[in-house]
Amino acid sequence: MNDIARPKAILFDLDDTLWPIGPVIAEAERALHAWLAEHAPKVAQTFTIEELRARRMALLAEKPEHHLDLIGLRRAGLEAAFQHVGEDLARLDEAIKLFAAARNTVELYHDVLPGLQRLAEKVTLGSISNGNADLEVIGLAHHFKVSLAASRFGKAKPDPEIFLAACEALGVAPHETVYVGDDLRLDVEGAQKAGLKAVWMNRTGSTAHLEAGIVPDAICRDVGELIAWLEQQLAD
Incomplete structure (x- = not known):
């Protein structure tokens, strides 16, 4: 992998990726x-x-x-x-x-807070959501440089515009950006069609991607596995 393709930013989905909704x-x-x-x-x-x-x-x-x-x-x-x-x-x-x-009274998955802190040492973080979570209320807003919500942006995943707008706001190219989410169509397929790499956060061990014919760039069960994958991408 050449330097220009190494991830510089990670964008996260929120509901069912960082907490169960x-x-x-x-x-x-x-x-x-x-x-x-x-x-x-x-x-x-x-x-x-x-x-x-x-x-x-x-x-x-x-x-x-x-x-x-x-x-x-x-x-x-x-x-x-x-x-x-x-x-x-x-x-x-x-x-x-x-x-x-x-x-907004959510309970984060146990791996989320330590994982975000470790990731922030390596790449810039942001979020894109079709939902209505208030990151200020939840207490996570400071972890993300950019947070886009479909209700305010006017376009929802899997529309490529919301992915591209987040990349632009972060100052990174789509191919330098990784999107992480639990939904195969909205998150994985949507991000890939916009030119981003896409990691499927599959906390349950589902094989739904095989039936859907969608091939994520990586499949992770938690943020710890995401960090391990990212470190490999940065080392290559």
């Missing part, structure tokens, strides 16, 4: 429904968590532009539910604020 969203939805039962009871009495989710997915199918802003989608779904049962829309902001706070 499923349990967080489930708890946030339970907290929101409990809040609705107290403050907007007609909504909670009319719709279960699952029914609110189904209505939200139907709204997304009707207006796919909502995939750029999942909090905006949740707000639109709740607004429709409030209107349907005649609840006071003035309480909507408080409901969304409560959900957002719960959504």
Whole structure:
């Protein structure tokens, strides 16, 4: 590998790459429904968590532009539910604020903090996410020179524009950049099509890449394995 191809920057996905998101969203939805039962009871009495989710997915199918802003989608779904049962829309902001706070109460995978600290000694770090994690609230913002969110950028993975914009903001070329994420299509295939190297963060040992026909540049179970792979790339 020649010098120009050696990685100079690593961009990370967030949800399910640096922390598990499923349990967080489930708890946030339970907290929101409990809040609705107290403050907007007609909504909670009319719709279960699952029914609110189904209505939200139907709204997304009707207006796919909502995939750029999942909090905006949740707000639109709740607004429709409030209107349907005649609840006071003035309480909507408080409901969304409560959900957002719960959504950012994440528990990092054990390897993440020490791994980010070690990686920062070797390359520049950034992040790209289609989700709505608030890195300032979570306490990780200072680890990343650049953090792009689809809801603010206006394009979502796997669109190459969001990968290329992050590279430009970091001052590195796409071929000098590695993207690390858990989603084969959005993260691995998306990054590779934009000219980046792509590492699949496969914490479960899945073989889904074989069925999908996607070939990551590397497959790592944790950030420790990512560091080992990066060190090999830098040494070659």
